[in-house]
Amino acid sequence: MPTLEERLRSVLPNSAEFELLHLLSPSKETHPLVLQKAPVRTDQHVVKAQHFFALASSRKIFYALEIYVYITLNLASCEKLVFVSKADTNGYCDHAVSIKDVTRALIEYVSSISPEIYLERVIQIPERRKVDINAITQRTTTRRALRILKKRHEKNDECLARSPDDPYCRIVSPSSQWTCKISLFTRSEPQYLFAESSQNTTKHILPGNKLLKWWLSVIDDILVNVFTRNTRARLQIPGEETLITRKHISSLKGADWRVGDIFDGRPNDLAIYTIPLFPDDPKGRFLEQLVDEGRARKVSLSQFWVELQIQQEFRLGDTVSVIGVSGNIRPSLCQSVANGEIIRTDSRKIFNMVKSYITGEEYNNEEGPSDAYTNVTDFLHLRLDSSMVRIKGTKVPNKTSLRHQDSQGKNDFARTSEFQPHTLNVQLV
Ligand code: ACO
Numbered sequence: 001m002p003t004l005e006e007r008l009r010s011v012l013p014n015s016a017e018f019e020l021l022h023l024l025s026p027s028k029e030t031h032p033l034v035l036q037k038a039p040v041r042t043d044q045h046v047v048k049a050q051h052f053f054a055l056a057s058s059r060k061i062f063y064a065l066e067i068y069v070y071i072t073l074n075l076a077s078c079e080k081l082v083f084v085s086k087a088d089t090n091g092y093c094d095h096a097v098s099i100k101d102v103t104r105a106l107i108e109y110v111s112s113i114s115p116e117i118y119l120e121r122v123i124q125i126p127e128r129r130k131v132d133i134n135a136i137t138q139r140t141t142t143r144r145a146l147r148i149l150k151k152r153h154e155k156n157d158e159c160l161a162r163s164p165d166d167p168y169c170r171i172v173s174p175s176s177q178w179t180c181k182i183s184l185f186t187r188s189e190p191q192y193l194f195a196e197s198s199q200n201t202t203k204h205i206l207p208g209n210k211l212l213k214w215w216l217s218v219i220d221d222i223l224v225n226v227f228t229r230n231t232r233a234r235l236q237i238p239g240e241e242t243l244i245t246r247k248h249i250s251s252l253k254g255a256d257w258r259v260g261d262i263f264d265g266r267p268n269d270l271a272i273y274t275i276p277l278f279p280d281d282p283k284g285r286f287l288e289q290l291v292d293e294g295r296a297r298k299v300s301l302s303q304f305w306v307e308l309q310i311q312q313e314f315r316l317g318d319t320v321s322v323i324g325v326s327g328n329i330r331p332s333l334c335q336s337v338a339n340g341e342i343i344r345t346d347s348r349k350i351f352n353m354v355k356s357y358i359t360g361e362e363y364n365n366e367e368g369p370s371d372a373y374t375n376v377t378d379f380l381h382l383r384l385d386s387s388m389v390r391i392k393g394t395k396v397p398n399k400t401s402l403r404h405q406d407s408q409g410k411n412d413f414a415r416t417s418e419f420q421p422h423t424l425n426v427q428l429v
Contacts, residue, residue: 004341011101012393019388021054024344025351028123033276047071049118060369062093064193071115080115084184090194091203092369104218182325186215197363208318223254231327234260239309262324271304272296
Protein backbone atom coordinates (compact mmCIF):
# COMPACT_ATOMS: atom_id res chain seq x y z
CA MET A 1 0.00 0.00 0.00
CA PRO A 2 1.55 3.35 -0.94
CA THR A 3 2.27 5.70 1.93
CA LEU A 4 0.95 9.24 1.80
CA GLU A 5 4.38 10.47 0.80
CA GLU A 6 4.58 7.95 -2.07
CA ARG A 7 1.12 8.91 -3.28
CA LEU A 8 2.06 12.58 -3.41
CA ARG A 9 5.55 12.02 -4.78
CA SER A 10 4.05 10.48 -7.92
CA VAL A 11 1.78 13.46 -8.64
CA LEU A 12 4.21 16.29 -7.79
CA PRO A 13 6.66 17.54 -10.45
CA ASN A 14 10.18 16.14 -10.39
CA SER A 15 11.64 19.64 -10.65
CA ALA A 16 10.92 20.56 -7.07
CA GLU A 17 10.73 19.77 -3.37
CA PHE A 18 7.55 20.14 -1.37
CA GLU A 19 6.53 19.94 2.26
CA LEU A 20 3.26 18.51 3.52
CA LEU A 21 1.41 19.31 6.70
CA HIS A 22 -1.10 16.62 7.62
CA LEU A 23 -3.01 17.33 10.80
CA LEU A 24 -5.58 15.00 12.32
CA SER A 25 -7.78 16.27 15.12
CA PRO A 26 -8.69 14.04 18.04
CA SER A 27 -11.89 12.10 17.36
CA LYS A 28 -14.92 13.36 19.16
CA GLU A 29 -18.26 11.78 19.83
CA THR A 30 -20.98 13.62 18.00
CA HIS A 31 -24.62 13.24 17.06
CA PRO A 32 -26.16 11.44 14.13
CA LEU A 33 -25.73 13.48 10.99
CA VAL A 34 -29.37 13.10 10.08
CA LEU A 35 -32.12 14.18 12.48
CA GLN A 36 -33.68 11.00 13.82
CA LYS A 37 -37.36 10.22 14.09
CA ALA A 38 -38.50 9.24 17.58
CA PRO A 39 -37.81 6.82 19.17
CA VAL A 40 -34.14 7.80 18.88
CA ARG A 41 -31.74 4.86 18.44
CA THR A 42 -29.53 4.37 21.46
CA ASP A 43 -27.25 1.74 19.91
CA GLN A 44 -25.76 4.20 17.45
CA HIS A 45 -22.47 6.02 18.08
CA VAL A 46 -21.05 8.66 15.81
CA VAL A 47 -17.47 9.90 15.96
CA LYS A 48 -16.12 12.90 14.10
CA ALA A 49 -12.52 13.88 13.23
CA GLN A 50 -10.98 16.46 10.96
CA HIS A 51 -8.06 16.14 8.56
CA PHE A 52 -6.27 19.29 7.46
CA PHE A 53 -3.68 19.16 4.70
CA ALA A 54 -1.43 21.97 3.51
CA LEU A 55 1.29 21.88 0.86
CA ALA A 56 4.28 24.21 0.73
CA SER A 57 7.13 24.78 -1.67
CA SER A 58 9.95 27.36 -1.54
CA ARG A 59 8.92 28.00 2.10
CA LYS A 60 5.44 29.17 1.06
CA ILE A 61 2.12 27.44 1.76
CA PHE A 62 0.13 27.30 -1.50
CA TYR A 63 -2.66 24.68 -1.11
CA ALA A 64 -4.96 23.43 1.64
CA LEU A 65 -7.69 20.82 1.96
CA GLU A 66 -10.14 20.39 4.84
CA ILE A 67 -11.91 17.04 5.28
CA TYR A 68 -14.23 15.78 8.01
CA VAL A 69 -14.58 12.06 8.72
CA TYR A 70 -17.64 10.63 10.48
CA ILE A 71 -17.64 7.06 11.74
CA THR A 72 -21.11 5.71 12.51
CA LEU A 73 -21.15 2.52 14.55
CA ASN A 74 -24.28 0.46 14.97
CA LEU A 75 -24.43 -2.95 16.60
CA ALA A 76 -23.97 -4.68 13.29
CA SER A 77 -22.40 -2.17 10.97
CA CYS A 78 -19.77 0.49 10.55
CA GLU A 79 -19.94 3.37 8.11
CA LYS A 80 -17.25 5.90 7.34
CA LEU A 81 -18.34 9.14 5.73
CA VAL A 82 -15.71 11.41 4.21
CA PHE A 83 -17.06 14.94 3.89
CA VAL A 84 -14.78 16.97 1.63
CA SER A 85 -15.32 20.42 3.04
CA LYS A 86 -12.96 22.88 1.31
CA ALA A 87 -10.12 22.79 -1.21
CA ASP A 88 -8.30 26.04 -1.89
CA THR A 89 -5.15 27.45 -3.47
CA ASN A 90 -3.58 30.90 -3.18
CA GLY A 91 -1.50 31.20 -6.35
CA TYR A 92 1.91 31.31 -4.64
CA CYS A 93 3.33 28.10 -6.09
CA ASP A 94 6.33 28.55 -8.39
CA HIS A 95 5.89 25.13 -10.00
CA ALA A 96 3.30 23.62 -12.31
CA VAL A 97 1.44 21.41 -9.84
CA SER A 98 -1.74 19.60 -10.85
CA ILE A 99 -3.99 20.48 -7.91
CA LYS A 100 -6.48 17.96 -9.26
CA ASP A 101 -3.99 15.10 -8.92
CA VAL A 102 -2.93 16.26 -5.45
CA THR A 103 -6.56 16.50 -4.30
CA ARG A 104 -7.37 13.07 -5.73
CA ALA A 105 -4.34 11.52 -4.02
CA LEU A 106 -5.30 13.03 -0.65
CA ILE A 107 -8.99 12.05 -0.76
CA GLU A 108 -8.08 8.57 -1.97
CA TYR A 109 -5.71 8.24 0.98
CA VAL A 110 -8.27 9.47 3.54
CA SER A 111 -11.00 7.23 2.09
CA SER A 112 -8.89 4.11 2.42
CA ILE A 113 -7.88 4.64 6.08
CA SER A 114 -9.49 1.95 8.28
CA PRO A 115 -12.19 3.28 10.66
CA GLU A 116 -10.34 1.87 13.68
CA ILE A 117 -7.73 4.61 13.36
CA TYR A 118 -10.41 7.13 14.31
CA LEU A 119 -11.63 5.04 17.26
CA GLU A 120 -8.36 4.68 19.11
CA ARG A 121 -9.19 7.49 21.51
CA VAL A 122 -12.49 9.29 21.46
CA ILE A 123 -13.51 12.47 23.24
CA GLN A 124 -16.97 11.79 24.64
CA ILE A 125 -19.56 14.50 24.84
CA PRO A 126 -20.53 15.36 28.41
CA GLU A 127 -24.25 15.22 27.54
CA ARG A 128 -24.11 11.44 27.27
CA ARG A 129 -22.85 11.09 30.79
CA LYS A 130 -25.14 13.40 32.71
CA VAL A 131 -28.65 14.75 32.42
CA ASP A 132 -28.53 17.88 30.34
CA ILE A 133 -31.19 20.42 29.49
CA ASN A 134 -29.89 20.24 25.96
CA ALA A 135 -30.61 16.55 25.62
CA ILE A 136 -32.82 15.62 22.66
CA THR A 137 -35.69 13.47 23.88
CA GLN A 138 -38.95 12.31 22.33
CA ARG A 139 -40.55 15.50 23.64
CA THR A 140 -38.00 17.87 22.06
CA THR A 141 -39.56 19.79 19.18
CA THR A 142 -37.93 19.52 15.78
CA ARG A 143 -37.05 23.22 15.86
CA ARG A 144 -35.30 22.88 19.21
CA ALA A 145 -33.59 19.63 18.24
CA LEU A 146 -32.07 21.26 15.18
CA ARG A 147 -30.86 24.23 17.24
CA ILE A 148 -29.32 21.90 19.83
CA LEU A 149 -27.63 19.87 17.11
CA LYS A 150 -26.23 23.03 15.54
CA LYS A 151 -24.90 24.27 18.89
CA ARG A 152 -23.30 20.92 19.59
CA HIS A 153 -21.54 20.98 16.25
CA GLU A 154 -20.13 24.40 17.09
CA LYS A 155 -19.19 23.67 20.68
CA ASN A 156 -15.65 22.73 21.48
CA ASP A 157 -16.20 21.17 24.88
CA GLU A 158 -13.65 18.50 25.36
CA CYS A 159 -13.47 15.61 27.69
CA LEU A 160 -11.10 12.78 27.06
CA ALA A 161 -12.45 9.48 28.24
CA ARG A 162 -11.52 5.87 27.95
CA SER A 163 -13.39 3.59 30.32
CA PRO A 164 -14.15 -0.13 30.10
CA ASP A 165 -17.70 0.60 28.96
CA ASP A 166 -16.44 2.95 26.26
CA PRO A 167 -18.32 1.81 23.13
CA TYR A 168 -15.29 2.55 20.98
CA CYS A 169 -13.35 -0.22 22.68
CA ARG A 170 -15.17 -2.38 20.15
CA ILE A 171 -12.42 -2.21 17.60
CA VAL A 172 -13.36 -2.61 13.99
CA SER A 173 -10.73 -4.84 12.51
CA PRO A 174 -9.34 -3.64 9.20
CA SER A 175 -10.56 -6.80 7.54
CA SER A 176 -14.15 -6.46 8.76
CA GLN A 177 -16.60 -4.99 6.31
CA TRP A 178 -17.35 -1.30 6.50
CA THR A 179 -19.00 1.00 4.06
CA CYS A 180 -17.44 4.19 2.85
CA LYS A 181 -19.25 7.29 1.68
CA ILE A 182 -17.83 10.44 0.17
CA SER A 183 -19.92 13.59 0.13
CA LEU A 184 -19.17 17.07 -1.11
CA PHE A 185 -20.87 20.23 -2.17
CA THR A 186 -19.22 22.01 -5.08
CA ARG A 187 -19.42 25.78 -5.25
CA SER A 188 -16.78 28.09 -6.66
CA GLU A 189 -15.73 30.96 -4.43
CA PRO A 190 -12.84 33.39 -4.86
CA GLN A 191 -11.35 32.08 -1.61
CA TYR A 192 -12.18 29.60 1.15
CA LEU A 193 -9.15 28.83 3.31
CA PHE A 194 -6.75 31.60 2.21
CA ALA A 195 -8.23 35.01 3.08
CA GLU A 196 -7.61 37.77 0.51
CA SER A 197 -5.96 35.26 -1.86
CA SER A 198 -8.38 36.25 -4.64
CA GLN A 199 -6.38 39.50 -4.80
CA ASN A 200 -3.39 37.53 -6.01
CA THR A 201 -3.68 37.71 -9.79
CA THR A 202 -1.79 34.42 -10.21
CA LYS A 203 -4.46 32.49 -8.31
CA HIS A 204 -6.46 30.25 -10.65
CA ILE A 205 -10.14 30.06 -9.75
CA LEU A 206 -12.25 27.51 -11.60
CA PRO A 207 -15.75 28.83 -12.29
CA GLY A 208 -18.73 26.70 -11.15
CA ASN A 209 -19.26 24.63 -14.31
CA LYS A 210 -15.56 23.82 -14.67
CA LEU A 211 -15.26 23.17 -10.95
CA LEU A 212 -18.08 20.61 -11.21
CA LYS A 213 -16.27 18.86 -14.08
CA TRP A 214 -13.03 19.00 -12.08
CA TRP A 215 -14.61 17.40 -8.98
CA LEU A 216 -16.43 14.77 -11.06
CA SER A 217 -13.11 13.76 -12.59
CA VAL A 218 -11.44 13.64 -9.13
CA ILE A 219 -14.23 11.54 -7.60
CA ASP A 220 -14.58 9.30 -10.65
CA ASP A 221 -10.88 8.42 -10.49
CA ILE A 222 -11.18 7.60 -6.78
CA LEU A 223 -14.24 5.47 -7.51
CA VAL A 224 -12.37 3.43 -10.08
CA ASN A 225 -9.07 3.28 -8.15
CA VAL A 226 -10.16 2.25 -4.65
CA PHE A 227 -13.86 1.33 -4.50
CA THR A 228 -15.45 -2.00 -5.41
CA ARG A 229 -17.35 -2.13 -8.70
CA ASN A 230 -20.88 -2.05 -7.29
CA THR A 231 -20.32 1.33 -5.59
CA ARG A 232 -23.03 3.95 -6.13
CA ALA A 233 -22.08 7.42 -7.34
CA ARG A 234 -24.60 10.24 -7.53
CA LEU A 235 -24.79 13.81 -8.79
CA GLN A 236 -27.44 16.34 -7.88
CA ILE A 237 -27.51 19.81 -9.41
CA PRO A 238 -30.24 21.68 -7.54
CA GLY A 239 -32.80 23.12 -9.94
CA GLU A 240 -31.20 21.58 -13.03
CA GLU A 241 -33.05 19.41 -15.58
CA THR A 242 -32.31 15.70 -15.11
CA LEU A 243 -31.29 15.40 -18.76
CA ILE A 244 -28.67 18.13 -18.38
CA THR A 245 -27.41 16.71 -15.08
CA ARG A 246 -27.15 13.30 -16.74
CA LYS A 247 -24.92 14.73 -19.47
CA HIS A 248 -22.29 15.61 -16.84
CA ILE A 249 -21.94 11.98 -15.79
CA SER A 250 -22.51 10.24 -19.11
CA SER A 251 -18.83 9.85 -20.00
CA LEU A 252 -17.45 9.03 -16.56
CA LYS A 253 -15.68 5.73 -15.88
CA GLY A 254 -17.51 4.60 -12.71
CA ALA A 255 -20.08 1.87 -13.36
CA ASP A 256 -22.99 3.29 -11.38
CA TRP A 257 -23.17 7.06 -11.84
CA ARG A 258 -26.75 8.35 -11.67
CA VAL A 259 -28.63 11.56 -11.07
CA GLY A 260 -29.64 11.74 -7.40
CA ASP A 261 -28.06 11.57 -3.98
CA ILE A 262 -26.63 8.96 -1.60
CA PHE A 263 -28.86 9.86 1.34
CA ASP A 264 -31.11 6.82 0.88
CA GLY A 265 -34.38 8.75 0.96
CA ARG A 266 -37.37 8.23 -1.31
CA PRO A 267 -38.67 11.31 -3.16
CA ASN A 268 -41.68 11.59 -0.82
CA ASP A 269 -39.73 11.19 2.44
CA LEU A 270 -39.40 14.29 4.58
CA ALA A 271 -36.12 16.07 3.79
CA ILE A 272 -35.55 16.85 7.47
CA TYR A 273 -35.12 13.13 8.25
CA THR A 274 -32.99 12.39 5.20
CA ILE A 275 -30.50 15.19 4.56
CA PRO A 276 -27.37 15.15 6.77
CA LEU A 277 -26.10 18.25 8.55
CA PHE A 278 -22.43 19.01 7.90
CA PRO A 279 -20.37 21.90 9.27
CA ASP A 280 -20.80 25.15 7.34
CA ASP A 281 -23.18 23.48 4.92
CA PRO A 282 -25.77 25.41 2.86
CA LYS A 283 -28.09 22.37 2.81
CA GLY A 284 -28.13 22.43 6.61
CA ARG A 285 -28.81 26.17 6.66
CA PHE A 286 -31.82 25.62 4.40
CA LEU A 287 -33.10 22.85 6.70
CA GLU A 288 -32.93 25.29 9.62
CA GLN A 289 -34.83 27.82 7.58
CA LEU A 290 -37.55 25.24 6.89
CA VAL A 291 -37.83 24.64 10.63
CA ASP A 292 -38.07 28.39 11.34
CA GLU A 293 -40.78 28.70 8.72
CA GLY A 294 -42.68 25.79 10.31
CA ARG A 295 -42.42 23.74 7.08
CA ALA A 296 -39.96 21.09 8.23
CA ARG A 297 -42.65 18.40 8.41
CA LYS A 298 -44.06 19.31 5.02
CA VAL A 299 -41.12 19.52 2.61
CA SER A 300 -40.31 16.25 0.88
CA LEU A 301 -36.88 15.28 -0.39
CA SER A 302 -37.75 16.02 -4.02
CA GLN A 303 -39.26 19.39 -3.09
CA PHE A 304 -36.16 20.15 -0.99
CA TRP A 305 -33.83 19.95 -4.01
CA VAL A 306 -36.13 22.14 -6.10
CA GLU A 307 -36.48 24.78 -3.37
CA LEU A 308 -32.80 24.71 -2.46
CA GLN A 309 -31.94 26.23 -5.81
CA ILE A 310 -34.00 29.34 -4.96
CA GLN A 311 -31.88 29.99 -1.87
CA GLN A 312 -29.61 33.01 -1.90
CA GLU A 313 -26.45 30.88 -1.76
CA PHE A 314 -27.55 28.88 -4.80
CA ARG A 315 -29.02 31.72 -6.81
CA LEU A 316 -25.80 33.33 -7.94
CA GLY A 317 -26.01 31.94 -11.45
CA ASP A 318 -22.95 29.74 -11.05
CA THR A 319 -23.32 25.93 -11.12
CA VAL A 320 -23.35 24.29 -7.70
CA SER A 321 -23.80 20.59 -7.06
CA VAL A 322 -23.85 17.82 -4.51
CA ILE A 323 -21.72 14.77 -5.31
CA GLY A 324 -21.85 11.51 -3.35
CA VAL A 325 -20.32 8.07 -3.41
CA SER A 326 -21.44 5.09 -1.35
CA GLY A 327 -19.88 1.64 -1.38
CA ASN A 328 -16.92 -0.38 -0.20
CA ILE A 329 -13.21 0.21 -0.39
CA ARG A 330 -11.50 -2.81 -1.94
CA PRO A 331 -10.29 -4.80 1.12
CA SER A 332 -6.71 -5.02 -0.13
CA LEU A 333 -6.58 -1.21 -0.26
CA CYS A 334 -7.78 -0.48 3.29
CA GLN A 335 -4.87 0.86 5.23
CA SER A 336 -3.53 2.05 8.52
CA VAL A 337 -1.45 5.22 8.78
CA ALA A 338 2.32 5.11 8.55
CA ASN A 339 4.61 6.61 11.19
CA GLY A 340 5.40 10.22 10.58
CA GLU A 341 2.78 10.89 7.90
CA ILE A 342 0.27 12.34 10.30
CA ILE A 343 0.40 14.85 13.16
CA ARG A 344 -2.29 13.84 15.63
CA THR A 345 -2.90 16.63 18.07
CA ASP A 346 -3.94 15.77 21.63
CA SER A 347 -6.57 18.48 21.73
CA ARG A 348 -8.77 20.35 19.33
CA LYS A 349 -7.27 23.55 20.70
CA ILE A 350 -3.82 22.66 19.38
CA PHE A 351 -5.32 21.40 16.12
CA ASN A 352 -7.15 24.69 15.60
CA MET A 353 -4.08 26.67 16.61
CA VAL A 354 -1.84 25.06 13.98
CA LYS A 355 -4.58 25.33 11.37
CA SER A 356 -5.15 29.00 12.19
CA TYR A 357 -1.50 29.79 11.42
CA ILE A 358 -2.57 29.05 7.85
CA THR A 359 -6.21 30.08 7.69
CA GLY A 360 -5.66 33.19 9.85
CA GLU A 361 -3.14 34.82 7.48
CA GLU A 362 -3.90 37.24 4.68
CA TYR A 363 -2.74 36.19 1.24
CA ASN A 364 -2.91 39.39 -0.80
CA ASN A 365 0.90 39.36 -1.04
CA GLU A 366 3.79 36.90 -0.62
CA GLU A 367 4.19 37.68 3.07
CA GLY A 368 1.04 35.67 3.85
CA PRO A 369 2.19 32.26 2.52
CA SER A 370 5.73 32.83 3.89
CA ASP A 371 4.56 33.83 7.38
CA ALA A 372 2.14 30.90 7.45
CA TYR A 373 4.98 28.54 6.56
CA THR A 374 7.35 29.99 9.17
CA ASN A 375 4.76 30.05 11.94
CA VAL A 376 3.65 26.47 11.28
CA THR A 377 7.16 25.05 11.05
CA ASP A 378 8.27 26.93 14.20
CA PHE A 379 5.23 25.76 16.16
CA LEU A 380 5.63 22.16 15.02
CA HIS A 381 9.31 22.24 15.92
CA LEU A 382 9.09 24.06 19.26
CA ARG A 383 5.78 22.81 20.65
CA LEU A 384 5.15 19.43 19.02
CA ASP A 385 8.72 18.27 18.33
CA SER A 386 7.56 17.57 14.81
CA SER A 387 7.88 18.84 11.25
CA MET A 388 6.22 18.80 7.86
CA VAL A 389 6.94 15.81 5.60
CA ARG A 390 9.48 16.58 2.86
CA ILE A 391 8.47 15.25 -0.55
CA LYS A 392 10.57 15.22 -3.69
CA GLY A 393 8.28 15.08 -6.71
CA THR A 394 8.87 12.38 -9.34
CA LYS A 395 6.30 13.22 -11.99
CA VAL A 396 7.76 14.19 -15.34
CA PRO A 397 5.87 17.30 -16.45
CA ASN A 398 3.85 17.00 -19.64
CA LYS A 399 3.81 19.58 -22.41
CA THR A 400 0.74 21.40 -21.06
CA SER A 401 2.25 22.05 -17.67
CA LEU A 402 5.54 23.15 -19.24
CA ARG A 403 3.61 25.62 -21.38
CA HIS A 404 2.37 27.23 -18.18
CA GLN A 405 5.88 28.01 -16.99
CA ASP A 406 8.09 30.86 -18.10
CA SER A 407 11.84 30.64 -18.54
CA GLN A 408 12.53 31.24 -14.81
CA GLY A 409 10.28 28.33 -13.94
CA LYS A 410 7.76 30.81 -12.55
CA ASN A 411 4.02 30.22 -12.77
CA ASP A 412 2.88 32.25 -15.75
CA PHE A 413 -0.80 31.34 -15.61
CA ALA A 414 -1.90 34.86 -14.77
CA ARG A 415 -0.76 36.14 -18.12
CA THR A 416 -2.59 33.50 -20.16
CA SER A 417 -5.77 34.69 -21.81
CA GLU A 418 -7.69 31.80 -20.19
CA PHE A 419 -7.06 33.09 -16.69
CA GLN A 420 -8.63 36.54 -16.79
CA PRO A 421 -12.24 35.61 -17.63
CA HIS A 422 -12.27 33.04 -14.80
CA THR A 423 -11.31 35.62 -12.20
CA LEU A 424 -13.72 38.18 -13.56
CA ASN A 425 -16.54 35.68 -13.74
CA VAL A 426 -16.22 34.54 -10.14
CA GLN A 427 -15.58 37.94 -8.63
CA LEU A 428 -18.62 39.42 -10.29
CA VAL A 429 -21.08 36.90 -8.80
N1 ACO B 1 -4.34 29.68 -16.05
C1 ACO B 1 -4.92 28.87 -16.94
N2 ACO B 1 -5.18 27.58 -16.67
C2 ACO B 1 -4.81 27.11 -15.48
C3 ACO B 1 -4.18 27.89 -14.52
C4 ACO B 1 -3.95 29.24 -14.84
N3 ACO B 1 -3.39 30.07 -13.99
N4 ACO B 1 -3.94 27.14 -13.42
C5 ACO B 1 -4.41 25.91 -13.69
N5 ACO B 1 -4.92 25.91 -14.94
C6 ACO B 1 -5.60 24.81 -15.61
C7 ACO B 1 -4.83 23.51 -15.50
O1 ACO B 1 -3.90 23.36 -16.58
C8 ACO B 1 -5.97 22.52 -15.61
O2 ACO B 1 -6.38 22.43 -16.94
P1 ACO B 1 -6.87 21.02 -17.60
O3 ACO B 1 -8.13 20.68 -16.88
O4 ACO B 1 -7.06 21.36 -19.04
O5 ACO B 1 -5.78 20.04 -17.31
C9 ACO B 1 -7.10 23.18 -14.85
O6 ACO B 1 -6.82 24.58 -14.91
C10 ACO B 1 -7.20 22.74 -13.39
O7 ACO B 1 -5.92 22.90 -12.77
P2 ACO B 1 -5.60 22.26 -11.38
O8 ACO B 1 -4.16 22.45 -11.09
O9 ACO B 1 -6.10 20.88 -11.32
O10 ACO B 1 -6.53 23.10 -10.37
P3 ACO B 1 -6.50 24.65 -9.95
O11 ACO B 1 -5.15 25.20 -9.85
O12 ACO B 1 -7.48 25.40 -10.75
O13 ACO B 1 -7.09 24.49 -8.47
C11 ACO B 1 -9.09 24.86 -7.17
C12 ACO B 1 -8.43 24.04 -8.29
C13 ACO B 1 -8.44 24.50 -5.82
C14 ACO B 1 -10.55 24.48 -7.10
C15 ACO B 1 -8.87 26.35 -7.51
O14 ACO B 1 -9.58 26.65 -8.68
C16 ACO B 1 -9.30 27.30 -6.40
O15 ACO B 1 -8.50 27.58 -5.50
N6 ACO B 1 -10.54 27.80 -6.45
C17 ACO B 1 -11.03 28.74 -5.44
C18 ACO B 1 -11.63 28.03 -4.25
C19 ACO B 1 -12.70 27.04 -4.63
O16 ACO B 1 -13.66 27.39 -5.31
N7 ACO B 1 -12.55 25.81 -4.16
C20 ACO B 1 -13.48 24.73 -4.42
C21 ACO B 1 -14.63 24.76 -3.49
S1 ACO B 1 -15.68 23.34 -3.54
C22 ACO B 1 -14.99 22.25 -2.42
O17 ACO B 1 -13.90 22.48 -1.97
C23 ACO B 1 -15.75 20.99 -1.99
